[in-house]
Amino acid sequence: MDKSARMRHWRRTRRLSALLLLLWLLTTFCAAFFARELAGLSVFGWPLSFYLAAQGASLVYLAILAFYAWRMRKLDKDAA
Numbered sequence: 481m482d483k484s485a486r487m488r489h490w491r492r493t494r495r496l497s498a499l500l501l502l503l504w505l506l507t508t509f510c511a512a513f514f515a516r517e518l519a520g521l522s523v524f525g526w527p528l529s530f531y532l533a534a535q536g537a538s539l540v541y542l543a544i545l546a547f548y549a550w551r552m553r554k555l556d557k558d559a560a
């Protein structure tokens with residue numbers, strides 16, 4: 481692999497990491513920041529803020545990891 485291809489691969493990897501970290505930050509921040517407003521709503525008897533913190537955020541984190549693994553595998557194959 482030549483130098484320009486390595487630089488292009490590294491740039492794509494950094495951009496993907498930055499976007500997914502931003503999504504992680506927004507998920508974490510929004511669940512905590514809007515907890516008071518969401519406490520008035522309930523899902524299956526539990527406050528919505530509790531549900532989002534306990535279940536929703538964890539599912540988003542799992543989706544972020546799965547997407548990262550899938551996309552990085554594709555980027556690495558394309559670069560090789």
